[in-house]
Amino acid sequence: QKEVEQDPGPLSVPEGAIVSLNCTYSNSAFQYFMWYRQYSRKGPELLMYTYSSGNKEDGRFTAQVDKSSKYISLFIRDSQPSDSATYLCAYTGRRALTFGSGTRLQVQP
Amino acid sequence: EAEVAQSPRYKITEKSQAVAFWCDPISGHATLYWYRQILGQGPELLVQFQDESVVDDSQLPKDRFSAERLKGVDSTLKIQPAELGDSAMYLCASSGFDRPNTGELFFGEGSRLTVL
Numbered sequence: 001q002k003e004v005e006q007d008p009g010p011l012s013v014p015e016g017a018i019v020s021l022n023c024t025y026s027n028s029a030f031q032y033f034m035w036y037r038q039y040s041r042k043g044p045e046l047l048m049y050t051y052s053s054g055n056k057e058d059g060r061f062t063a064q065v066d067k068s069s070k071y072i073s074l075f076i077r078d079s080q081p082s083d084s085a086t087y088l089c090a091y092t093g094r095r096a097l098t099f100g101s102g103t104r105l106q107v108q109p
Numbered sequence: 110e111a112e113v114a115q116s117p118r119y120k121i122t123e124k125s126q127a128v129a130f131w132c133d134p135i136s137g138h139a140t141l142y143w144y145r146q147i148l149g150q151g152p153e154l155l156v157q158f159q160d161e162s163v164v165d166d167s168q169l170p171k172d173r174f175s176a177e178r179l180k181g182v183d184s185t186l187k188i189q190p191a192e193l194g195d196s197a198m199y200l201c202a203s204s205g206f207d208r209p210n211t212g213e214l215f216f217g218e219g220s221r222l223t224v225l
Contacts, residue, residue, distance in 0.1 A: 008149065034213075043113075043200050043216030044152065088151050095165060096142055097214060099151030 003027050006089055006100030014108050019076040023089035023100050026070065030091035030098075033065050035074045038086045038102065047087075048074065079107045111135045113217035115201050121223045127189035130220045133182070134203030140164075142214065143176055143186050144200040152200055158184065191224045198222075 006023045013019055021035075032051045036044035048063040050056045056063045064073040076083055086102040114133040122128050134141050139160050144152035155174065157165040160181040169176065173192070178184040188195055198221050202214040 004151075006151075041218075041221075043202070043218050044214075045216065046213055049213060090151075096154050096157050097152075099153070101149070101151045 003098055004100040007103055008101055010104040012106045017079050019079050021074040021087050021103050023072050025091055029093040031093045033072050034090050036088040081107050081109045083107050113201055113203055113215055115217035115220050119221050122191050123225050124193055125190040128191050130186045130199050132184045132201030135215055138203035138205055140204045141184050142202040146198040193224050196224045
């Protein structure tokens with residue numbers, strides 16, 4: 001079983017839609033949870049970061065963590081074509097970042 | 110804005126040849142990582158350095174891969190001999206000294222390797 005499971009997509013939505021991206025993990029040692037965004041042919045960049053259960057909001061983005069269910073989500077409100085990218089969930093604890101396989105998102109104008 | 114520099118951006122080589130990638134992290138970042146990302150997958154850690162010391166190289170195929178960070182600044186990742194399955198993006202990342210495992214990594218643009 002992979003430590004991190006993420007639906008690869010692709011996910012295609014119209015501009016302005018609310019997007020929900022999800023990951024599940026199996027390792028209880030994971031302490032920090034984050035979402036990275038990766039544009040085509042670029043390195044990943046940190047989008048959001050949290051270390052506790054609950055919600056964290058940053059502009060149009062909301063990260064949700066449920067440690068009891070080992071489940072994290074990223075919500076994007078009023079999605080824009082510029083949000084088209086691959087979204088990687090990631091976790092860390094005793095070791096360095098463990099990434100999910102990424103969900104490719106396409107926002108249609 | 111400070112960036113992680115990597116070179117070359119693209120490398121095409123034949124199998125059994127040697128290949129090397131270079132990374133210069135953000136100035137002052139003590140922790141440096143090399144990740145490998147196969148197309149359609151997430152990055153996988155190959156090696157982690159804290160200054161010049163290797164912290165984790167458990168996933169590095171040591172029969173053909175080597176990594177060094179001699180002066181605790183820039184780093185080189187070498188593959189010898191390259192195999193077809195090594196075709197991937199090789200990503201370098203760095204993080205500040207006080208946050209080595211919190212996940213706030215700054216990635217370079219990567220070096221894309223194609224082995225023919």
